[in-house]
Amino acid sequence: MTAKAVLIQDAVAAMNVDSWNRHAQSTVAMQNGYVMQLASKTGVSGESEVWLATVPASGAGLKNLWMCAEPEVVVTNAQYKGLDPDPRNFEVAIGTTFNAFMIKLGDIITVNAEAIAGTLVTGDYAVASNGVWRLTWAASGVSGVTFYRRATTYMSIADGTIASHQITAYELECIALA
Amino acid sequence: MAYSILLQDAVAAANIDSFNRSAVSASVYENGAVGYFTGKSTTAGEAEVWTMVAPVTAHLYDLWMVYEPEVVLTSSKYKGLDPDVRNFINAIGDVFSVYKPELGDIITLTDDGITGTKGANTFITATDGDPFLNWNTAAVSGLSYKLIGTTYLSLATGSIDTQRVTAYQFECVALA
Numbered sequence: 520m521t522a523k524a525v526l527i528q529d530a531v532a533a534m535n536v537d538s539w540n541r542h543a544q545s546t547v548a549m550q551n552g553y554v555m556q557l558a559s560k561t562g563v564s565g566e567s568e569v570w571l572a573t574v575p576a577s578g579a580g581l582k583n584l585w586m587c588a589e590p591e592v593v594v595t596n597a598q599y600k601g602l603d604p605d606p607r608n609f610e611v612a613i614g615t616t617f618n619a620f621m622i623k624l625g626d627i628i629t630v631n632a633e634a635i636a637g638t639l640v641t642g643d644y645a646v647a648s649n650g651v652w653r654l655t656w657a658a659s660g661v662s663g664v665t666f667y668r669r670a671t672t673y674m675s676i677a678d679g680t681i682a683s684h685q686i687t688a689y690e691l692e693c694i695a696l697a
Numbered sequence: 698m699a700y701s702i703l704l705q706d707a708v709a710a711a712n713i714d715s716f717n718r719s720a721v722s723a724s725v726y727e728n729g730a731v732g733y734f735t736g737k738s739t740t741a742g743e744a745e746v747w748t749m750v751a752p753v754t755a756h757l758y759d760l761w762m763v764y765e766p767e768v769v770l771t772s773s774k775y776k777g778l779d780p781d782v783r784n785f786i787n788a789i790g791d792v793f794s795v796y797k798p799e800l801g802d803i804i805t806l807t808d809d810g811i812t813g814t815k816g817a818n819t820f821i822t823a824t825d826g827d828p829f830l831n832w833n834t835a836a837v838s839g840l841s842y843k844l845i846g847t848t849y850l851s852l853a854t855g856s857i858d859t860q861r862v863t864a865y866q867f868e869c870v871a872l873a
Contacts, residue, residue, distance in 0.1 A: 535712055535713075536709045536712045536713060537711060537712055538707035538708050538711065538712070538799070538801060539801060560845065560846070583800055621800075621801050
């Protein structure tokens with residue numbers, strides 16, 4: 520199984536402000552750390568508070584985005600929850616409601632390599648890109664959501680075995696929204 | 698006359714103290730109306746009260762929105778007798794509560810709090826000289842809200858019947 524993105528909200532403003540947290544759905548499988556626009560609600564009966572996530576677009580579609588952050592409860596064999604402790608096996612299925620938070624300046628997050636498209640380049644920016652759900656490594660910031668790599672660090676992942684489970688991760692700080 | 702009604706469905710100011718202030722104005726102000734501060738009140742005892750005026754073309758940003766508990770004053774002296782929030786307004790000189798709109802805020806407003814006609818418009822925006830937001834076709838370089846949908850408010854008027862009034866839910870999409 521391809522490892523999925525893992526997100527840690529080290530210090531984000533949305534932890535303290537209710538209105539910067541929403542429920543959303545998407546027409547594609549979502550992973551934690553994916554960025555998105557929430558421009559409208561789903562319009563489905565019984566989902567009056569659920570927004571439809573759409574992929575970042577050029578121009579205004581890169582600004583003031585939201586980020587997926589759903590508890591990593593892995594579904595095994597499409598039916599068993601909680602058996603698999605490895606958060607790298609977690610993703611949000613199409614049509615499943617998930618949590619998203621509004622990214623704010625100064626937010627600090629840690630993500631694994633799978634959360635960022637491309638390869639780390641000099642400049643150390645991870646930015647929103649047209650048509651890409653993940654942040655993308657970049658040499659410079661953009662007129663939109665931009666994170667700066669503060670450090671390369673690690674995550675300790677539980678996979679159920681007795682061994683070292685440190686994986687490479689990146690600590691990022693949001694330095695631009697628009 | 699029915700006055701504007703505002704519901705703060707999800708606003709950042711509900712969690713951030715500094716996004717809330719007290720204000721006073723030389724004009725009457727209804728809930729959901731907006732304005733900017735020209736300074737603090739110089740009246741004795743109002744050290745933390747700001748003076749508020751309607752937006753102007755050069756100042757459609759950094760606006761604050763009125764949101765005061767709807768305790769209606771009847772016959773200029775009796776409070777709490779009238780349950781109909783549509784009869785509530787902040788009189789000239791009264792100190793009232795205002796909050797700072799933020800991107801992503803969701804509010805519900807009645808038509809009485811919006812200038813113009815909805816028609817095909819899907820935005821309400823700050824407008825020169827008007828404390829009310831105005832129906833518009835698009836956001837402006839200033840406080841702007843996007844229409845999410847048409848809904849209703851259930852009001853208490855004291856009578857037994859349906860008391861739903863049309864309202865609109867908006868999301869704040871621009872501040873400056």
